[in-house]
Amino acid sequence: MPYNGSSNDTGSATAAAAAAAAAAAARVLVIGNPEAPEFALLQQLPPGVVLLGVGQSLADFAHLSPEQWASCDVVVKMGGGSSPSKSQPAHSHLHRCNSSSVSLTQSLEEFWPLLTGLKWLHSGAVGLEHLLTPALVTSPVLLTNARGVYSQSLAEFALMSCHFFAKQLPRLMASQAARVWDVHEVQELRGATMGLIGFGAIGRRVAELAGAYRMRVVALTRDASKVQQDVHSGLLSQVYAADQLHQLMAASDYVCLSLPHTASTDGLVSAAAIAAMKPTGVLINVGRGRTVDEEALIAALQAGRIRGAALDVFATEPLPSSNPLWGLPNVLLTPHCSARTSRFMFDNMQLFLDNLQRYVEGRQLLNVVNKTLGY
Amino acid sequence: MQSRGIGVDRSSSLLLPLCSPHRTIPFSSLTSIRGSSRSSSRHAAMAAGKKDSINLLVVANPATPELCVLQKLPPGVNIVATGQTLAELSQQLSDEQWGSIDVMLNCGVGKNAGKREDVQEFWGRLTGLQWLHSASAGLEHLLFPELIDSPVVLSNAKGVYSHSLAEYALTCCSWFAKDFPRLLAAKAARSWDPYDVEELRGKTLGVVGYGDIGRATAVLAKAFRMKVVALRRNTTLAEADKGVVEKIYAPDQITELMSVSDYVVASTPYTPATDKLVSAAAIAAMKPNGVFINVGRGKCVDEEALIDALQNRRIRGAGLDVFATEPLPADSALWGLPNVFMSPHNADRTKEFQFESMELFVQNVERYMSGQELMNVCDKRSGY
Numbered sequence: 097m098p099y100n101g102s103s104n105d106t107g108s109a110t111a112a113a114a115a116a117a118a119a120a121a122a123r124v125l126v127i128g129n130p131e132a133p134e135f136a137l138l139q140q141l142p143p144g145v146v147l148l149g150v151g152q153s154l155a156d157f158a159h160l161s162p163e164q165w166a167s168c169d170v171v172v173k174m175g176g177g178s179s180p181s182k183s184q185p186a187h188s189h190l191h192r193c194n195s196s197s198v199s200l201t202q203s204l205e206e207f208w209p210l211l212t213g214l215k216w217l218h219s220g221a222v223g224l225e226h227l228l229t230p231a232l233v234t235s236p237v238l239l240t241n242a243r244g245v246y247s248q249s250l251a252e253f254a255l256m257s258c259h260f261f262a263k264q265l266p267r268l269m270a271s272q273a274a275r276v277w278d279v280h281e282v283q284e285l286r287g288a289t290m291g292l293i294g295f296g297a298i299g300r301r302v303a304e305l306a307g308a309y310r311m312r313v314v315a316l317t318r319d320a321s322k323v324q325q326d327v328h329s330g331l332l333s334q335v336y337a338a339d340q341l342h343q344l345m346a347a348s349d350y351v352c353l354s355l356p357h358t359a360s361t362d363g364l365v366s367a368a369a370i371a372a373m374k375p376t377g378v379l380i381n382v383g384r385g386r387t388v389d390e391e392a393l394i395a396a397l398q399a400g401r402i403r404g405a406a407l408d409v410f411a412t413e414p415l416p417s418s419n420p421l422w423g424l425p426n427v428l429l430t431p432h433c434s435a436r437t438s439r440f441m442f443d444n445m446q447l448f449l450d451n452l453q454r455y456v457e458g459r460q461l462l463n464v465v466n467k468t469l470g471y
Numbered sequence: 472m473q474s475r476g477i478g479v480d481r482s483s484s485l486l487l488p489l490c491s492p493h494r495t496i497p498f499s500s501l502t503s504i505r506g507s508s509r510s511s512s513r514h515a516a517m518a519a520g521k522k523d524s525i526n527l528l529v530v531a532n533p534a535t536p537e538l539c540v541l542q543k544l545p546p547g548v549n550i551v552a553t554g555q556t557l558a559e560l561s562q563q564l565s566d567e568q569w570g571s572i573d574v575m576l577n578c579g580v581g582k583n584a585g586k587r588e589d590v591q592e593f594w595g596r597l598t599g600l601q602w603l604h605s606a607s608a609g610l611e612h613l614l615f616p617e618l619i620d621s622p623v624v625l626s627n628a629k630g631v632y633s634h635s636l637a638e639y640a641l642t643c644c645s646w647f648a649k650d651f652p653r654l655l656a657a658k659a660a661r662s663w664d665p666y667d668v669e670e671l672r673g674k675t676l677g678v679v680g681y682g683d684i685g686r687a688t689a690v691l692a693k694a695f696r697m698k699v700v701a702l703r704r705n706t707t708l709a710e711a712d713k714g715v716v717e718k719i720y721a722p723d724q725i726t727e728l729m730s731v732s733d734y735v736v737a738s739t740p741y742t743p744a745t746d747k748l749v750s751a752a753a754i755a756a757m758k759p760n761g762v763f764i765n766v767g768r769g770k771c772v773d774e775e776a777l778i779d780a781l782q783n784r785r786i787r788g789a790g791l792d793v794f795a796t797e798p799l800p801a802d803s804a805l806w807g808l809p810n811v812f813m814s815p816h817n818a819d820r821t822k823e824f825q826f827e828s829m830e831l832f833v834q835n836v837e838r839y840m841s842g843q844e845l846m847n848v849c850d851k852r853s854g855y
Contacts, residue, residue, distance in 0.1 A: 259642040277798035308694030414663035422661040433665035
């Protein structure tokens with residue numbers, strides 16, 4: 097049954113359920129692993145908020161009556177967990193890539209027809225490409241995500257990647273293994289150019305850290321007017337428009353990609369864009385693997401046409417063992433866990449709780465997603 | 472008389488090696504004049520007058536590449552001789568000329584450098600010497616009793632290397648925070664094995680030796696939103712440091728600093744006071760997940776005790792650019808330890824590093840000749 101909500105329509109709720117819903121500040125359903133430690137934070141719900149339940153599949157919510165389902169106005173969709181695995185979807189772009197992870201879309205499709213009273217959906221992920229079904233996009237349901245929660249961790253990874261190449265870490269390690277005192281020059285990041293493709297929460301944090309290293313920071317952005325403040329403050333030295341990608345590639349010593357995967361960013365960093373890079377250039381990707389032409393990237397790395405790449409995300413994850421990226425010495429490879437810290441799910445839950453407080457008070461929510469744009 | 476050495480002659484720059492373009496960094500952050508009372512009064516006397524001309528002795532291999540920067544010296548500087556030993560220099564200098572030298576530059580790296588024994592040999596002839604500038608930051612290889620006791624003002628290259636070393640220190644921190652050994656092993660095995668990484672944000676960095684390098688490291692650490700504590704002889708914090716350092720410890724409180732730090736960065740010079748400053752007791756006080764990073768001098772840490780702690784996993788690991796003996800002998804246990812990240816004392820060895828040091832000397836000469844205070848005057852008795 098397609099959801100057909102409007103602002104004054106509580107769907108097919110009975111009068112009793114409507115009355116009950118009106119009395120509660122919010123009725124929250126949490127999709128995630130009840131045993132995850134961060135859910136201890138759910139004990140701190142704002143007054144008047146009713147927790148309908150925590151679980152991973154419909155079976156976990158068998159105790160809910162139809163009226164309770166219909167009264168649910170808030171759903172939190174957290175990924176991950178350490179429970180026994182469900183079957184793995186074919187192309188899972190998960191923010192936790194182990195076999196016991198809960199898929200973001202699969203679970204929600206099960207729930208969707210029952211959530212006739214849904215007003216607000218919060219995702220504990222940043223990437224939403226699998227959550228944005230047509231039904232969700234066309235509905236009036238407000239969608240928020242975890243933008244910002246991962247920024248520090250990913251920015252640290254981006255700078256570490258720069259060091260990996262600037263200080264010639266592979267060479268240092270080889271010398272150490274051979275017990276050879278091999279004095280060689282190193283590079284400073286100071287004065288090098290960091291080119292950001294994607295200037296959202298992640299790109300911005302990378303810019304701040306790169307600035308602390310006195311790198312020259314430039315960015316490609318769809319809306320130059322939004323970053324004028326950053327040019328004035330000196331955070332950015334130069335801004336490139338969307339059609340100037342090749343110029344940014346040619347000007348940068350380190351290129352850091354943090355784009356979401358949408359129809360307009362698919363394969364954005366094309367073979368031609370990669371060919372425009374400096375021979376000493378390094379490509380860093382902490383966004384989504386499919387924003388890069390991975391075949392072209394592999395070819396460029398194999399031929400030594402760029403210095404190297406640092407990749408946390410890939411076109412297919414888990415990365416198949418046959419993929420040449422594993423064996424390339426000029427590649428730093430992390431299995432989509434550079435944002436995965438032991439505290440990030442706590443930060444994630446805290447973000448949801450802060451937003452829940454705003455929801456209950458009728459204030460503007462943080463991290464509202466433009467469902468049409470996809471981020 | 473043989474050639475009088477390489478002169479600074481604007482019209483024929485063929486005499487100096489040609490400089491390829493290199494980056495010039497501003498030395499605006501280099502300030503503090505710390506001198507003993509004896510050298511500072513001498514220094515004040517020196518600073519008082521303008522000088523139209525000076526005679527400069529360059530102690531280095533004449534083929535040293537960074538000497539080309541000396542082309543930028545102001546007019547009136549006469550390089551009377553360039554060489555490393557008494558024998559070489561005596562070919563270029565008469566007794567009278569030795570006595571006319573008022574400034575000496577000690578520069579060059581490795582084989583290109585002038586050695587202490589050589590300088591001691593001709594020291595007695597430098598009867599007119601006012602100022603000695605060292606192009607390195609470390610002075611332990613240069614200082615000798617006659618120099619220390621003399622009124623000659625000594626300056627060094629403090630600050631030139633700081634940013635490089637700060638970058639290196641943060642690289643070491645990240646190495647352990649992101650568990651690089653695990654990442655690299657997984658890559659070699661083609662094993663997709665996600666795990667929780669650590670953020671530097673919120674962790675405590677303990678800086679042992681809060682000089683120029685320590686401060687540059689602390690500032691970078693703050694950008695990562697780390698907490699910073701520091702150890703220094705002078706426990707009074709400057710205003711600018713109050714926003715950076717949360718707590719300052721005296722050297723006899725080193726075990727306290729070690730016990731609260733997740734990452735320790737040592738950046739002290741090597742002096743009698745800092746020999747094994749990071750003692751066995753200090754290492755024993757570290758957190759079990761603590762990481763020790765050294766960008767100062769190897770002899771400032773008890774290396775045996777450090778090896779023992781690393782072998783027995785009483786600390787998480789170490790990042791080391793400097794060692795008690797360099798080059799590190801092949802039989803040192805450090806090479807084979809999986810929890811050690813090491814580099815061959817090249818953490819500051821950028822293409823530019825010696826050129827920038829020479830640029831600083833040139834700027835100091837300009838100050839000297841115009842009667843201004845010198846940058847980076849050292850306390851010879853303290854050794855830094």
